[in-house]
Amino acid sequence: MLQRPRGTRDFLPDEMEARRGLEGTFRDRARRWGYREIATPEFEHLELFTLRSGEGIVEEMYTFEDKGGRKMALRPEITASVLRMYVNEARVIPKPLRWFYFADCFRYERPQKGRYRQFWQFGVELIGADGPRADAEVILLAHDLLAASGAQFEIRVGHLAPVSSVLRDLDPADRKRVMAFLDKHDVQGLGAFLGERGRGDLADRLQALRGIRDLSELWEITGEIPEKARIQEMVSLLDAEGIHYSLDFGIARGLDYYTGMVFEGFGENLGAENQILWGGAYRLAHLFGGDDVASVGFAIGFDRVMVSLGERPVQPGLRVAVLATDDGRARAFAVARAFRDAGVTAFLDLSERGISAQLSHAAKSAEFAVILGKREVEAGTVTLKDLRTGEQREVPLSGAVDGVVRSDAR
RNA sequence: GCCGGGGUGGGGUAGCUGGUUAUCCUAGGGGACUGUGGAUCCCCCGACCCGGGUUCGAAUCUCGGCCCCGGCCCCA
Structure with missing residues (x-):
């Protein structure tokens, strides 16, 4: 019998209705925040994604050459396309732009629980706004969406500035290595690496960044840094809204284009792949020939939220x-x-x-x-x-x- | 790409110390009951993941592949 391609799924009506229900919830909530839906092509020039994420990702993408000999790729993510779209046709629209998307993406990876080769992301991009209120808005929106989904989740918020200030005298290559250890939460690897470099003192300071409860502890580690006021204001805005989250200044997203605030979310009932939310402030448009516009965004792993919610009885209409x-x-x-x-x-x-x-x-x-x-x-x-x-x-x-x-x- | 566990009708299963008409439940289709339901009875549909090897004979043993599940790597 002919099987469906590895890592893909068929959706019967019951499941499809549940998915459409959650999509509807996300769309409805995002619209209430003034965000409007956009769509980008299912496939793009391969270069769009290598510009953003490096050549290393090519082997994890579905790539092909079209009949004109162009190197193409099925989109592995949406943010690059959105920023390309911004540069191509939206630079003259009054800022900030509040956009959201719900789209399927493709990655050639080993399937696992919550990880598929075709998967859906619900994401937002706030383009052309910079500052603590922009950071807070996006975090609050992500929280609003996840809360509306009915899933149990946990959000962690951080900022890259404290880590950068601790690592300021390392050369760029070593910084990159350190960020990779942090991203993986590899405490031993981190300690060993910094020990070799004769900077074991940094390991303790970095470790301390992860366990911070309130900001006064943070400033003790970093001293005065230029981003202090922005971080303080963002945190007080989040606290004023009363959302539940935790601080984690050890979040070190793998990629270089994140410029400040970073945050992530985790769900229940998932296996090793339990992250359901990725987000942060970034600058990306310049890679595609645009201005260096500041942006903040996030993506929710739609399929993982569905897994996390589990089987729910569907209620057909009459x-x-x-x-x-x-x-x-x-x-x-x-x-x-x-x-x-x-x-x-x-x-x-x-x-x-x-x-x-x-x-x-x-x-x-x-x-x-x-x-x-x-x-x-x-x-x-x-x-x-x-x-x-x-x-x-x-x-x-x-x-x-x-x-x-x-x-x-x- | 790596490690471990698995693949028998649509779903769930028995068989798997080689030989049976491949078992049972469920779902599905049709019919009877001559216009009031899920009942009952009868009938039907429908499977050994794929390929090679061993053998007189393979669902069963063996090798390779594919796919599924969990984990590793990666995670834009």
Whole structure:
């Protein structure tokens, strides 16, 4: 049998409805913050992604050459495309831009729990705003979305400036190594590396950055740094909103383009891949030929949130099955149309079985049955049967439609 | 790419010290019950992941591949 490609999934209606529900929640919340939805191409020039993330990522992408010999890639992320789009066509729109997207991405990686080769991200980019309120807005929005999803989660907020100030006398190559250890939370590797360099003192200071409870402890480690006021204001804004989060100044996102605030979120019921949120302040547009506009954004791992939420019972809306005998069949489409026009899902039994068999079938796929037989045709009525209670009555069509609509309202 | 555990009808399973018509449950389709439901009865559909090897004979033993699950690496 033909199998679906590795790391991809099929979604049956129940699951698809659950996914659409969560998408709807995210879209609705993001719109309330003034963010508007955008879309970018499913595939882009390979260069877009290597410019942002380096050549090393090529082997983890789906790349191909098109018929014109161009090197292309299925998008492994959305932020690069969004910033490319900004540079291409949105530089003259008044700032800041508040955009969100819901899009599938592709990465050629080993599938695991919560990790697929085609996966969906819901993300936002706040372009052209810089400062503590921009940082806070994006964090608060991420928190709002995750809270609205119903998932249990934990958010950690940090900033790159303290780590940078601690590492300021290391040469760039060593700094990069240190950031990699921090990113992996590899305490032993970090200590060994700094020990070799004769800077074991830094290891303790870096370790202390991770456990900070409040900012006064932070300034003891870093001393005065230029970003102090911005960090303080951002934190007080978050605290004023009363959200639950923790500080972690050991967050060191792998990539160089993050410029300040960084944050991440983790979910429950996931395996090793439990991160559901990635975000921070960055500057990226200049890579694609634009101005050096400051931006803040995040992406939520949509599939992981779905996994974290687990199986949830789906509640189908009211459905009406239109059943008919030979005598009533000619009226069936018109009857179904009356329900559809009133906003109710209605479908015909397409078989030519007896009413008994049609009812038996309808009981599995609908909440109401409308029966059209000789009696109803002669009387100009329909029989409406509530399949959940067994109650039924013979009424004019308009009465049946009203009956179903009313039962939906309660 | 690496380590470990697995792949039998749509779902769940028995068989797996080689030989059976491959078991059972469930789901699905059809029919009976001549217009009131999930019942009952009857019928049907439908599987040994793929390929090579050993053998008279492979779901069963063996090798390789593919895919799934967990973890590592990576994580834009």
